Amino acid sequence: MAELDLNRVPMPKQEPGARAKNFNEVALGYSQEQAIAEATRCIQCKKRPCIEGCPVGVDIPEFIQALRDSDIAEAARVLKSKNALPAICGRVCPQESQCEASCTLAKKNAPIAIGRLERYVADWELNHSSGDKPDIEIAPATGKRVAVVGTGPAGLTAAAELAKMGHSVTMYEALHVAGGVLMYGIPEFRLPKDIVQAEVNYVRSLGVEVKLDAVMGKMTTVDELLEEGYDAVFLGTGAGLPMFLNVPGENLKGIYSANEFLTRTNLMKAYLFPEYDTPIKLGKTVAVIGGGNVAMDAARCALRLGAPKVYIVYRRSREEMPARLEEVENAEEEGVEFKLLTNPVRFIGNDEHWVTAMECVVMELGEPDESGRRRPVPQPGSEYQMDVDTVVVALGTTPNPLVPTTTTGLETSKRGTVVADPDTGKTTKPGVWAGGDVVTGSATVISAMGAGKAAAASIDEYLKGT
Amino acid sequence: MGMGNPALLACSEPWARNTERERREMFRIEKREDLTPEIHLFEIAAPEVARKAQAGQFVIVRADETGERIPLTIADWDRDKGTITVVFMEVGKTTRKLATLQQGEYLQNFAGPLGVPTHIEKYGTVVCVAGGFAIATIVPIARAMREAGNKVVSIMGFRSKELVFWEERLRGVSDELIVMTDDGTYGRKGLVTEPLKELLEGDEKVERVIAIGPTVMMKFSSLTTKPFGVKTIVSLNPIMVDGTGMCGCCRVSIGDVTKFTCVDGPDFDGHLVDWDELMARQRTFCDEEKRSLELWQHSSGRT
Numbered sequence: 220m221a222e223l224d225l226n227r228v229p230m231p232k233q234e235p236g237a238r239a240k241n242f243n244e245v246a247l248g249y250s251q252e253q254a255i256a257e258a259t260r261c262i263q264c265k266k267r268p269c270i271e272g273c274p275v276g277v278d279i280p281e282f283i284q285a286l287r288d289s290d291i292a293e294a295a296r297v298l299k300s301k302n303a304l305p306a307i308c309g310r311v312c313p314q315e316s317q318c319e320a321s322c323t324l325a326k327k328n329a330p331i332a333i334g335r336l337e338r339y340v341a342d343w344e345l346n347h348s349s350g351d352k353p354d355i356e357i358a359p360a361t362g363k364r365v366a367v368v369g370t371g372p373a374g375l376t377a378a379a380e381l382a383k384m385g386h387s388v389t390m391y392e393a394l395h396v397a398g399g400v401l402m403y404g405i406p407e408f409r410l411p412k413d414i415v416q417a418e419v420n421y422v423r424s425l426g427v428e429v430k431l432d433a434v435m436g437k438m439t440t441v442d443e444l445l446e447e448g449y450d451a452v453f454l455g456t457g458a459g460l461p462m463f464l465n466v467p468g469e470n471l472k473g474i475y476s477a478n479e480f481l482t483r484t485n486l487m488k489a490y491l492f493p494e495y496d497t498p499i500k501l502g503k504t505v506a507v508i509g510g511g512n513v514a515m516d517a518a519r520c521a522l523r524l525g526a527p528k529v530y531i532v533y534r535r536s537r538e539e540m541p542a543r544l545e546e547v548e549n550a551e552e553e554g555v556e557f558k559l560l561t562n563p564v565r566f567i568g569n570d571e572h573w574v575t576a577m578e579c580v581v582m583e584l585g586e587p588d589e590s591g592r593r594r595p596v597p598q599p600g601s602e603y604q605m606d607v608d609t610v611v612v613a614l615g616t617t618p619n620p621l622v623p624t625t626t627t628g629l630e631t632s633k634r635g636t637v638v639a640d641p642d643t644g645k646t647t648k649p650g651v652w653a654g655g656d657v658v659t660g661s662a663t664v665i666s667a668m669g670a671g672k673a674a675a676a677s678i679d680e681y682l683k684g685t
Numbered sequence: 686m687g688m689g690n691p692a693l694l695a696c697s698e699p700w701a702r703n704t705e706r707e708r709r710e711m712f713r714i715e716k717r718e719d720l721t722p723e724i725h726l727f728e729i730a731a732p733e734v735a736r737k738a739q740a741g742q743f744v745i746v747r748a749d750e751t752g753e754r755i756p757l758t759i760a761d762w763d764r765d766k767g768t769i770t771v772v773f774m775e776v777g778k779t780t781r782k783l784a785t786l787q788q789g790e791y792l793q794n795f796a797g798p799l800g801v802p803t804h805i806e807k808y809g810t811v812v813c814v815a816g817g818f819a820i821a822t823i824v825p826i827a828r829a830m831r832e833a834g835n836k837v838v839s840i841m842g843f844r845s846k847e848l849v850f851w852e853e854r855l856r857g858v859s860d861e862l863i864v865m866t867d868d869g870t871y872g873r874k875g876l877v878t879e880p881l882k883e884l885l886e887g888d889e890k891v892e893r894v895i896a897i898g899p900t901v902m903m904k905f906s907s908l909t910t911k912p913f914g915v916k917t918i919v920s921l922n923p924i925m926v927d928g929t930g931m932c933g934c935c936r937v938s939i940g941d942v943t944k945f946t947c948v949d950g951p952d953f954d955g956h957l958v959d960w961d962e963l964m965a966r967q968r969t970f971c972d973e974e975k976r977s978l979e980l981w982q983h984s985s986g987r988t
Contacts, residue, residue: 393927393929394796394927395747395754395796403927403931431794432711432796433733433796434796434799434929437737437797437798437799437929438733438734438737438796438797438798439733439737459929459931460931469943470936470937470938470943472965472966475933476933478931478932478933479932479934482926482927482931482932483926487753487926493973493980495751496751496752496778496779496977497926498973498977500969571965572962572966619930620930621929
């Protein structure tokens with residue numbers, strides 16, 4: 220047997236100094252040689268634990284084997300048979316806690332770089348496919364109609380799966396472009412918008428119709444969709460409602476929710492203002508409140524928009540940060556500074572109502588709370604002022620109530636999430652399924668895709684019986 | 686702009702084609718009318734929006750592929766024809782871009798109907814106050830209030846005679862109409878708050894006031910009614926992005942609570958609005974808007 224190769228092939232990246240000044244993709248992707256070299260490290264073990272680690276069950280060893288044999292088209296076919304959006308997953312999945320964590324070589328601290336290989340194969344496929352005719356087999360038409368509400372990762376996955384099963388699928392999107400959080404939230408430098416649209420087009424190529432500018436709950440309702448003859452509805456409306464700190468001064472100018480900040484920057488392309496009409500205005504010192512991936516995205520956008528000083532202000536310590544380690548490192552390399560165990564309690568503004576400072580309190584960590592992380596406790600008398608002229612509040616999001624409040628018989632939790640069976644996505648309303656952030660609260664792209672896929676299987680089962 | 690992967694351009698073609706196709710079926714400008722040189726009316730084909738539209742709601746509009754999303758209040762609708770009427774005034778780049786579109790051309794995007802409809806109920810006597818191009822917004826509200834059995838007294842105010850429009854239309858849905866101009870060139874000279882105050886001081890009990898127009902007009906209308914304790918509903922117009930509750934750019938302080946105008950409004954109790962905060966927030970992007978407009982005017986040869 221050949222000796223184990225424990226040297227992961229690194230992925231080329233833009234240099235931190237250069238990339239912090241542009242919106243181009245940070246990670247540049249493998250070359251073919253690099254991809255095949257990394258694929259060759261896979262020992263094709265018998266147990267195949269990586270598949271278990273993938274929320275959508277991609278046959279990872281098989282696509283890696285095809286790649287190693289230089290049959291990239293076959294690798295793509297294997298990948299796409301389980302994952303409709305591999306170019307997206309290859310970029311934004313937390314592989315380190317999923318497939319790569321389960322890899323046999325992870326025990327030697329050298330798991331196969333499955334995400335990078337997935338990205339390589341998916342990008343190759345996007346560049347080589349004809350674009351019109353999918354290579355995936357589509358089942359004969361069943362005559363059943365399914366409405367998918369929301370075109371984010373959950374919706375796109377459910378729609379693709381249902382279309383492959385032969386159902387007629389129509390997607391409803393409130394914004395002017397499909398993709399949900401993949402378009403408005405995750406920045407261009409982490410997930411290029413052309414990639415997202417290429418994946419959306421793939422879903423379209425399966426026969427899925429996408430209705431844009433269609434605000435569910437306003438233009439029409441889920442009840443009406445069912446009355447109008449849809450046999451089933453899948454809700455993948457995400458968690459789009461921003462949370463604020465609810466402290467004095469939060470409505471001052473210069474204070475954005477992360478949703479607003481990222482939507483202006485990514486969806487509306489404010490970084491290309493005035494070529495694009497939507498502006499964004501930053502001062503010299505930006506404080507991003509929060510420690511998740513969205514906070515890192517906002518901080519890194521702020522640098523790229525020209526802010527000289529960008530802070531992440533987080534109330535716990537680095538260990539408790541929910542952001543991916545890779546994103547924290549990227550932010551730090553680019554020059555983002557971290558103010559940990561710090562919590563804003565009030566914002567102070569000038570005569571023009573523009574924020575000029577925030578009063579912070581120093582926190583210390585107490586006993587673990589219900590999340591298992593140590594609870595931050597304010598230290599009395601530790602208040603101090605920090606001069607800032609731009610603030611981005613990235614505390615997380617909850618589901619937008621527009622759909623739940625206009626749908627009869629749909630049970631929601633106290634947190635505003637739609638109650639659904641975790642295995643099937645079935646809601647309390649007959650004919651209606653839900654999955655992704657609208658059920659779990661803000662989580663990951665891949666978990667939303669997993670939920671979309673599971674719901675599609677359950678919907679298919681249900682439609683066979685109707 | 687930087688392209689992550691230039692080879693992917695080939696893939697974006699079907700997307701563009703699709704958008705084009707979808708666009709061509711909808712959002713056609715069926716009718717354009719210039720109400721004044723700077724105030725325009727579009728009747729837009731949007732059957733699904735028309736089916737649901739109610740008085741007081743708004744739509745989010747984008748003029749073109751690089752355009753921003755702006756809210757426009759729904760001035761009227763025709764469920765049979767499947768059209769929505771909007772009225773807008775040329776102010777910045779987006780409204781000026783919109784004004785270049787002619788009958789038969791298309792809007793890039795049109796989403797709605799958004800926001801909570803104006804609450805309509807039989808109160809007794811309702812005073813509808815409108816300033817400038819908001820006349821278009823108040824007409825369906827006055828109509829609905831009258832249909833609900835109210836006596837509707839309307840006050841419309843303009844800067845000057847040449848800006849007056851829809852006088853007969855508002856008269857047609859009101860029991861009484863008072864026309865004001867700031868400079869006295871038409872109707873009575875003065876601000877809308879003057880006849881409003883007279884009505885409140887008069888013998889007839891006013892049960893409710895609806896005031897829609899420029900923010901400063903709504904503020905002073907609310908200040909006028911406050912001493913009389915007459916509930917006053919205003920329709921706020923802060924900056925918006927998505928218009929569906931996602932970004933919070935349109936947040937306003939109503940009493941002690943923060944509300945999102947797009948989903949909680951646009952109608953609010955005028956006596957509870959923090960007007961100074963709203964007006965400050967409306968000016969957030971003043972410099973950028975000015976720069977953007979100047980560049981566009983320069984590059985497109987418009988003045």
